[in-house]
Amino acid sequence: MGAVVGLGLGVGLLLCWSVVxxxxxxxxxxxxxxxxxxxxxxxxxxxxSASVWALCLxxxxxxxxxxxxxxxxxxxxxxxxxxAGYLPVGVLAGRARRRQREFxxxxxxxxxxxxxxxxxxxSLPESLAGLAVRGPAALREPFEQFALDYQVSGRFGDCLDxxxxxxxDPVGDRVVEGLRIAREVGGGELGRLLRNLSxxxxxxxxxxxxxxxxxxxxxxxxxxxxxxxxxxxLFLSFQPDVIQRYSSAAGVVVLxxxxxxxxxxxxxxLRIGRLPTERRILR
Numbered sequence: 001m002g003a004v005v006g007l008g009l010g011v012g013l014l015l016c017w018s019v020v021x022x023x024x025x026x027x028x029x030x031x032x033x034x035x036x037x038x039x040x041x042x043x044x045x046x047x048x049s050a051s052v053w054a055l056c057l058x059x060x061x062x063x064x065x066x067x068x069x070x071x072x073x074x075x076x077x078x079x080x081x082x083x084a085g086y087l088p089v090g091v092l093a094g095r096a097r098r099r100q101r102e103f104x105x106x107x108x109x110x111x112x113x114x115x116x117x118x119x120x121x122x123s124l125p126e127s128l129a130g131l132a133v134r135g136p137a138a139l140r141e142p143f144e145q146f147a148l149d150y151q152v153s154g155r156f157g158d159c160l161d162x163x164x165x166x167x168x169d170p171v172g173d174r175v176v177e178g179l180r181i182a183r184e185v186g187g188g189e190l191g192r193l194l195r196n197l198s199x200x201x202x203x204x205x206x207x208x209x210x211x212x213x214x215x216x217x218x219x220x221x222x223x224x225x226x227x228x229x230x231x232x233x234l235f236l237s238f239q240p241d242v243i244q245r246y247s248s249a250a251g252v253v254v255l256x257x258x259x260x261x262x263x264x265x266x267x268x269x270l271r272i273g274r275l276p277t278e279r280r281i282l283r
Contacts (some may be wrong), residue, residue: 038089040168041096052088060085071237073247075255082259083230099138103169105209106136108202111175115194124183125150128163142166156183171201222269226262 035049063084067077113135117127129147132140145166149159160176167173175197182190236243245251 037168038092038096040165041100042092043095043099043168044092045166045168052092055088056085059087067237071243072240073243073251075252076233076237076243076246079230079233079255079259100169101212102138103167103171104201104205106138107171107175108198108205110135110139111194111198111201114175114179115191115198118191118194124179125156125159128179139167142172156180218269222266226266229258229262 032049035052036045039045039047039049039052060081064077064081067080068074071077110131113131114127117130118124122130128143129150132144132147135143142163146159146163149162150156153159157180160180164173164176167176178193178197179190182193233243246255
């Protein structure tokens with residue numbers, strides 16, 4: 001028995017010492033980094049993460065005040081405040097998905113345009129700058145910025161890095177890095193590489209579009225199933241004698257249990273039907 005007590009005391013002292021002596025990685029910037037990455041994917045790299053969280057807080061406070069005035073039921077007002085606080089993040093995530101989907105559809109055309117410009121004898125900077133005029137509409141703004149950067153600095157590598165940050169797209173990373181290698185080591189096979197890449201991207205886009213069209217009913221059904229209880233709660237808010245029943249302890253338990261069930265079911269449904277997404281490994 002004494003040995004067990006001594007061992008437990010020693011383990012406890014070791015854990016206390018490790019808290020002070022062992023260095024730990026800072027976890028503070030992780031949420032800010034994720035928010036900045038989401039803003040970049042949504043095409044809003046110039047917006048700070050603090051502005052997003054301030055907007056979320058403002059939406060939550062407005063919804064809390066409106067819910068309290070409308071229902072006179074604090075638990076229901078808190079629920080609506082949480083939903084409103086998540087609204088800006090949800091809008092950003094939807095915008096990022098739409099932007100990446102648009103890029104996936106137009107990248108084959110942009111790569112074909114690059115291959116044609118290379119075959120015509122244009123240099124790589126001129127070919128990339130030409131996409132600001134002849135390229136797909138969804139990609140013109142990033143390549144306009146690239147053309148302006150290259151005109152000002154003349155540093156091809158630095159301009160490519162800023163182009164990657166502006167695109168914030170995994171396919172764009174592959175295209176940019178291929179052009180960088182071709183520029184540095186001499187890309188005699190650049191035209192063939194671009195044509196092969198265009199064929200691969202076109203086939204990948206066709207397959208993903210077919211899978212997403214089949215998956216859409218499941219995703220929309222999951223969203224409708226999650227939104228339906230809270231829409232009913234919103235309609236009940238116009239009946240004071242009914243909605244005030246949620247101010248009791250049992251009502252709080254019902255709201256908390258319903259929120260947890262909706263969140264878990266929605267996340268599980270999305271994970272089951274989620275398609276593999278390509279990550280940016282060439283940042």
